[in-house]
Amino acid sequence: MTQSIDGQRRAQNGLDSGVGGEPVVVIGAGPYGLSVAAHLRAAGVPVRVFGDIMGSWRHAVATGMFLKSTPAATDLSAPVPGGRLADFCRETGEPELTELTPIPCQTFVNYGMWFTQRYVGSVDPTRVTAVERAGAGFAVRLQDGEEIESAAVVVATGLATLAHIPDELLLLSPGEPGPRAALSHTSQHTDLSRYAGLRVAVVGGGQSALESAALLHEAGADVEVLVRASRVRWGERPQLRRPWTRRLAQPASPLGTGWILAAVCRAPGTVRALPAAARMQLFRRALGPSGGWWLRERVEDVVPVRTACRVEQARLAGNEVHLRLGGTGSGRADVVVDHVLAATGYRLDVDALRFLTPPVREAVARVPGAQAPRLSGAFESSVPGLYFTGSLAAPTFGPMLRFVAGTEFAARRITGRLARQRR
Ligand SMILES: Cc1cc2nc3c(=O)[nH]c(=O)nc-3n(C[C@H](O)[C@H](O)[C@H](O)COP(=O)(O)OP(=O)(O)OC[C@H]3O[C@@H](n4cnc5c(N)ncnc54)[C@H](O)[C@@H]3O)c2cc1C
Incomplete structure (x- = not known):
């Protein structure tokens, strides 16, 4: 990669805007990567984002599919009000979505593109091929041969490589x-x-x-x-008006109705504090196929x-x-x-993330009984500065992290931590 193209990339990514220090690299431009990047940018943290915008939803989902989640559970997390799916529909003239409207994947892709323009800025589609430790941070190698230094890396690569x-x-x-x-x-x-x-x-x-x-x-x-x-x-058809007795007995949550789901969605941080065996039980049982x-x-x-x-x-x-x-x-x-x-799902295994070099993968401590990373309350792994979000964080924070509904919690926690470190 020549210097001038690198310069272009830096400018596109907002790194030459006077905010100092090595950037945080976000790997992935799906709902989690975009939400984390939006919050980091708003907090003034220099950030470079790599990945195909909404790539999994464009290249790993069959034409004609719909989202299973309801519109209220499908918002990316913006740092300021105005970035919800409903805002997108209103602003772009898309038909209004209700709890009874399955969301076409294409609508969700368009929403992700709109969100990117508004809150993230440019995203570099080049694949990350290697992440290795370098001093107190990381060296991140790209498919085109460019290597960049980074203070911290947020892995938001979704499920694609974990099939x-x-x-x-x-x-x-x-x-x-x-x-x-x-x-x-x-x-x-x-x-x-x-x-x-x-x-x-x-x-x-x-x-x-x-x-x-x-x-x-x-x-x-x-x-x-x-x-x-x-x-x-089969899921239950949502009831738009539920009597209060029903609402009390079976509170609503982004993942469905019932006390367990409501609790894990309201307090994912508390899920992390549960004993490992209880957490794994919750992870496996809370939402079956x-x-x-x-x-x-x-x-x-x-x-x-x-x-x-x-x-x-x-x-x-x-x-x-x-x-x-x-x-x-x-x-x-x-x-x-x-x-x-x-249609046999995904295995949350850090070893399947081949872009992490073997010494980095080996240094990532795992949750007991699984191959997913063990994470701090701010989503940081046992490798300082290496963060994991999305499904890979679900064995730590509970089932909400398997869904778009977890982007708000993840983006705020990760940004809070990285912004504090910059000060
Ligand atoms: C078929 C299917 C249906 C689903 N339906 C729903 C639903 O209805 N509601 C819901 O909430 N959740 C649903 N999910 C779960 C869904 O995957 C997540 O909610 C959401 O997409 C996770 O976002 P993410 O950002 O973690 O990952 P993804 O959306 O998978 O994005 C991954 C990003 O990482 C990038 N990337 C990967 N590797 C690299 C690399 N080496 N270098 C650079 N970039 C890289 C990709 O290009 C992409 O930008 C569904 C999942 C599947 C498989």
């Missing part, structure tokens, strides 16, 4: 899984209509599995969903769903995939398909 496919399915793909192979992960698709006319087994019972199955069916694929649980769970209420009519009695079954063996026979199922709902015959779509 998980169980071993028994991986055998189907001697090379890399992908849309053209016999096996792929839901995060590898933007267009499921490529499977029109083909037989597809979707493995999983959460929103990704069920919505992918609906889209596949609607595109003309012959699809079956294989679910481990004994039944598919389920489908959005508005999706139900597109799946139930429309798409074949086999519950209480798990894939015991998967093998390729010519161009076909044979799946042997176990479990009480498996029936006797193998399932034979052309493609297996793994």
Whole structure:
């Protein structure tokens, strides 16, 4: 990278505006990276942001999908009032969203772009390829070869590199899984209509599995969903007016109704203080796989769903995939398909973040019983100056951090800490 382009980048990122010191590098320009960057900028902390703006929502979500969360739970965190999803809709003439309106992904992407222009400024789309310790800070290497020094690094890279496919399915793909192979992960698709006319087994019972199955069916694929649980769970249609007795018994929260969800959303800092075992229990149990209420009519009695079954063996026979199922709902015959779509979620594992050099990864202490980072109350890991936010922070602060609703808490905590250090 030449000096002049670096100079351009620095100016674009607001680093030449008189605020001194090495910048904070934010890796990721999804809801978390953008929210943290917006707060840091407003606090006068020099910051450089890398990533594709709303990249996961543009490149890892199939066309036609909707958000599962309600509009009130889908605000990015701006440092001043005026940056909510509802503000965006009002200002740009988008139709008003109510609790009963599923949000199209494209609307959310447009909101992220608008938010960036308003509160973040320019974002550098270059990928970060390496982060290593350098003195009291970090050396951050970019895909184009440029290396920059940074006082602190905020990892906001989301789930894209953490996609998980169980071993028994991986055998189907001697090379890399992908849309053209016999096996792929839901995060590898933007267009499921490529499977029109083909037989597809979707493995999983959460929103990704069920919505992918609906889209596949609607595109003309012959699809079956294989679910481990004994039944598919569906969210409840929100009630716009709830009597006070109901509101008291089941308080509302960005993640749904009920005391546990309300508590973990109101006090994520307190979740961190719970014993590790209780926190992990909460992380695993608070929100199991389920489908959005508005999706139900597109799946139930429309798409074949086999519950209480798990894939015991998967093998390729010519161009076909044979799946042997176990479990009480498996029936006797193998399932034979052309493609297996793994909607099998994500594994929160620091070791999968290959842009962190091995010594950095090894130095990151993990939460007991998992591979996610152990974090301070300000989201800092055991490597001083290295912060993690988004889903990787959920085992520390609870399930809200898996969703956009956690951006406010994360952005304020991280910025509070980094701004204090600058003073
Ligand atoms: C299918 C699906 C549906 C979901 N639906 C909802 C929903 O309805 N509501 C909700 O609240 N949450 C939902 N989630 C969870 C959702 O992922 C988060 O809420 C939100 O997107 C997390 O934001 P993030 O900023 O952490 O990560 P992401 O949005 O994933 O953004 C990651 C960013 O990191 C960048 N990046 C990654 N690696 C690098 C690198 N090496 N160098 C530079 N940049 C990099 C990417 O370009 C991108 O900008 C859903 C998740 C999935 C998978």
